[in-house]
Amino acid sequence: MKKFLGVVLVLLLMSIITGVVFAFVFDSLQSADVPAPTVAEPTPTTVTQTRIVFEERSIADVVQSVKDSVVIVRKEVVNFNESRFVGAGSGVVYREDDEAYYVITNAHVVNGGNKFNIGFTELQQYPAELLGFDNDADIATLKILKSDITNGEKLVVAKLGNPKDLFVGETVLAVGNALGYGQSVTKGIVSAVDRDLGGRKNAAYRLIQTDAAINPGNSGGALVNAAGEVVGINTVKIASTEVEGVGFAIPISAGEHIAEAIREKGYFPRSFLGVTVRNLDLNALLQNNYPLGVYVQQVVPNGPAAKAGIQSGDLILKIGDTEVTDSADLVYEITSRSVGEVVPITIYRDSVTMEVQATLESNENYRGQ
Structure with a gap:
């Protein structure tokens, strides 16, 4: 029994000594100039928002900058040396060279006339030559000789935007x-x-x-x-x-x-691919797992499409990077490009998607086809 009590006393004494030593060491560490551990705070994320600031000039300033570039286009009909006024519209001076100014207007503005004048007022008009027009595009071009402009007036070529x-x-x-x-x-x-x-x-x-x-x-x-x-x-x-x-x-x-x-x-040569297409029902395309595109019904022999390898029964999916979802898309993508331009065309045939290269030609070469 005495031996047991002795062991207990020894253990109790050791625990007291250990506690004192721990307390001394802890206090020493606290009082020393030991930097406390720093918890890194998250770096604030700066979100930069790009704002489009649209600073408008005053309307009066804008009008002043374009007023000498926008003209009246007056059309008449001359028969047997008699002139009859038939209408007027507007035009924009878009180009000049050493000899003349050139005005863009609508085809429907000049249609029905055979004599044309331009000016800033009805009282001061100058003769203009109609170089040509395109009814489908509704664009016409007029030419005004600089030598015909009098009274110190001057046309100004408009600044064209994008x-x-x-x-x-x-x-x-x-x-x-x-x-x-x-x-x-x-x-x-x-x-x-x-x-x-x-x-x-x-x-x-x-x-x-x-x-x-x-x-x-x-x-x-x-x-x-x-x-x-x-x-x-x-x-x-x-x-x-x-x-x-x-x-x-x-x-x-x-x-x-x-x-x-x-x-x-004297005319606008339209780019020509040489296909006749029709739109397909969207449900029919989905049911047959076909991609969205237009169906090629006919291919003009020896035309740009035929030379590129396009066949009847193909689906045209893309012109360049632009998806073709209906015939209007195809017409726009072709006619808005230049004659001679090489165009990548994505087609679908027999469950295979492929790309061909077509060189667009002028529709003047295929009249009646």
């Missing part, structure tokens, strides 16, 4: 000869881009939709952004008791391309 930079909600101005009263301005926004109106044959572009008022006489005038750049050529307004504030403009990039072809050749 319609691809437009965004919905952007402020735009429609500048033109509204109602035949001379130059006027209306304000609106870009309501939509890449619009396609039904019934347009061989469309070489998609349209800009705007709620800026496009009145009779405004056709052929300028759609202008807040930087004073012409981004479109006003072309049509939907007139209906059920529709308000719906006007359309041709993107200036497409309009200039067509106007330049007319200036050089």
Whole structure:
């Protein structure tokens, strides 16, 4: 028993000594200049938001910058030396050389006339030569000799913008000869881009939709952004008791391309692929596990498509990187490209997707086919 009590006393004494030593060491560590462990706080993440600041110049400043670039286009019919006024529209000076200025307008502005004048007012007009027009594109090109412009007046080539930079909600101005009263301005926004109106044959572009008022006489005038750049050529307004504030403009990039072809050749040579296609029912495509595309019904012998290896029964899925969902997509993608351009075309045949290269040709070479 005594031996047991001795063991207990020894253990108790050792625990007391251990506690004292631990306390001494702990206090020493606390009082020494030993840096306490630092817990790293998370670095705050800086989120940088890129804001598009759209600084508009005043409307008056924008109008001043384009007023000498937008003209009245007046058309007459001359028969047996008698001249009869038949209408007026607007035009935009888009180019000049040492000899002349060149004006882009709508084909429907010049249709029905055989004598043309341009100017800033009805009282001061200068003779213009019609170089040509394209009814499907609704674009015409006029030429005005610099030697015919008198009284110190000077036309100014418009600054052309990039319609691809437009965004919905952007402020735009429609500048033109509204109602035949001379130059006027209306304000609106870009309501939509890449619009396609039904019934347009061989469309070489998609349209800009705007709620800026496009009145009779405004056709052929300028759609202008807040930087004073012409981004479109006003072309049509939907007139209906059920529709308000719906006007359309041709993107200036497409309009200039067509106007330049007319200036050089007298007409707009359309790119030609050489296929007849039809749209397929979407449900039928899905049920048969076919990809979305247009069905090739016929291929013009020795045409660009035939030379590229496209066959009847193929599905055309893409032109370049653009998906083709219906025949309107195909027409636009082909006619908006240049003659001679090599275009990659994705097709589907016998459960295999493949890409071929087609060199577009002019439709002038295939009249009647």
